[in-house]
Amino acid sequence: MGKSEKRKSRNGTQAAANANKNANETSQARKELLTENMHDYMSHDTDSAEFMLCEEEFPCLPETPGKSPAIKQRKAESADTTAILSQLGELSRLINNRSDALEKMVGENSRVIASMKETINENTRQISGVKDVIDFMSAEVKDLKVKVGATESLAKRVEFNWHEQEKRLLHLEAYSRRWSLRVHGVPESERENVRGKIIDVCQQLLPDAKDKLPDAVDTVHRLGRKRLNDSKPRGIIIQFTSRFQRDAVWRAAKDSIFLRNNNLKISEDLSQADRERRNQLWPVVEKARKENKRAYFVGGRAFVEGAEIFPPK
Secondary structure, eight states: OOHHHHHHHHHHHHHHHHHHHHHHHHHHHHHHHHHHHSOTTSOOOTTSHHHHHHHHHSOOOOOOOSSOHHHHHHHHHHHHHHHHHHHHHHHHHHHHHHHHHHHHHHHHHHHHHHHHHHHHHHHHHHHHHHHHHHHHHHHHHHHHHHHHHHHHHHHHHHHHHHHHHHHHHHHHHHHHHTTEEEEEOOOOOTTOOHHHHHHHHHHHHOGGGTTTHHHHEEEEEEOSOOOTTOOSOOOEEEEESOHHHHHHHHHHHHTOHHHHHTTOEEEEOOOHHHHHHHHHHHHHHHHHHHTTOOEEEETTEEEETTEEEOOOO
């Protein structure tokens, strides 16, 4: 046998001896404990064989408590079960109450939602009706816009034509008045021969055309109605049949001594528009005359040194 095998054999023998020693020490400790717990009427000879046998067949039991733990455990479990059942009942009651409240709330919400749906449907119908009305009105407005556009275009044409017609009428009125003159200062009397008085005045102005003037003077009449308690004579308008004779009388009246001596005055028969235009142009004409410039009127038009002037805007 080698050295290693001998070493293993010695180690095994030593381990077995140690195990037997530990077992004997354990058995001795048990005997001592059992001896301490035994009653007085039992034998204290712990070395006998019967005791050893009893110890080996019936190991030591743990100390018996005063009351059974199982009964306490069952009572505790019963109390816990009762508490749990009570809590479950309370929880069930709360769940039922909450369920009833939720069911009631859901029912109320369902009624509210149904009412809201009905209101929404009614509003939808009303909105649809309003939309139809708006669409109809929109179509009407578009049609009216077209008509208004056509009317505005027509109105512009009418306005343009009206201005043109007004200009033409003013021109015709001014042209027709060029056959007329106005005489101021002729004494007025009842049942007077106005035409005879005017022919005498014209003959004084144009003695060379004395025989032609009765045929050249057409219509003569006083202007306006006679005013009570007014001694000032009304003016007289003369309409000539000859433009040539009318212009000759007008030229002779400008520097006539006869008119000044008899407080008479002859002026052109102007329209309202020409009179207004002359009133606007008179300050310019008057200023030019003070500056020794040649300024004069032709109807409603004014000229300074041969150049026409216009009213300020």
